[in-house]
Amino acid sequence: MNDEALSPAADGPVQQARLWRDERWTAEVIKNEDDDGWAVSMTLRGEAEPALVGPWTMGRDKKNPKPLDAAAFHTLVKTAAEVLRRHEQQLHARLHKEVSVGAGSERIRVALTIVPDEEYPYAVLTAQDESGETLGQARVAADFKLSADRAEAWIDSGYAARVR
Numbered sequence: 001m002n003d004e005a006l007s008p009a010a011d012g013p014v015q016q017a018r019l020w021r022d023e024r025w026t027a028e029v030i031k032n033e034d035d036d037g038w039a040v041s042m043t044l045r046g047e048a049e050p051a052l053v054g055p056w057t058m059g060r061d062k063k064n065p066k067p068l069d070a071a072a073f074h075t076l077v078k079t080a081a082e083v084l085r086r087h088e089q090q091l092h093a094r095l096h097k098e099v100s101v102g103a104g105s106e107r108i109r110v111a112l113t114i115v116p117d118e119e120y121p122y123a124v125l126t127a128q129d130e131s132g133e134t135l136g137q138a139r140v141a142a143d144f145k146l147s148a149d150r151a152e153a154w155i156d157s158g159y160a161a162r163v164r
Contacts, residue, residue, distance in 0.1 A: 017067035025077050029056050029065045038065035042080035052080040097146045101155065108135065110151035114142050127151075127159060138163050 014021040018029040024045050032039045037058065041050040057066040066072075098111040107130055114123045121142035127135040136159020144150075144163070154163050 015068075015070075018065065020068045020073045022073075022077075025073075025080065027068055027073055027076050029068060032056075040068075040076060042076050044080070044084070052076070052083050054079075099146060099148045099151050101148050101152050108151075108155060110146065110154065112140070112144060112146040116142070125154065125163060127155060135159060 012021075013023070014026075020027045026043045026045070027040055028043070029038055029040050032055070038056040039053055040056040042052040043050040058064070059066045095114040095116065096111065098109055100107050100109050102108050109128050109130075111126045111128070112123050113126070115121060123140050123142050123144050125136075125138045125140055125144070125146070127137070129135055136154075138154070138159065138161050140163050150163075154160065157163075
């Protein structure tokens, strides 16, 4: 980013040809390192890395980038927010698994929540009845593979603290 974008006084909105910023997002048109074209990066305030980097259109002179405008900025914000939302959904799906076992009023939901600690990752198994009351909980290895059979075995063990 340019010096103005990095200065402490630059917290307010900016609407320049190659730099737009609102209270949450910064769009910056940058030279594409891989070819002769241009790219745009979208960075959420407080984040070190951009949420989105994509190609940007050349201007009429075929040398300089097309200037940013309100419509383009709003489209970029919408696209970058969707990228973040999908990333969060993917992370949630990777860290949370669940199965239901039993039948009728005896259905038990067993959830596995992975805690991605850098040094000692682990997971927590939690069993709940249909009303949401916790029936049992146990700490397991982060690589524990949850399946209906393993959940039933844990339930049959009386929610043993040690699960294999």
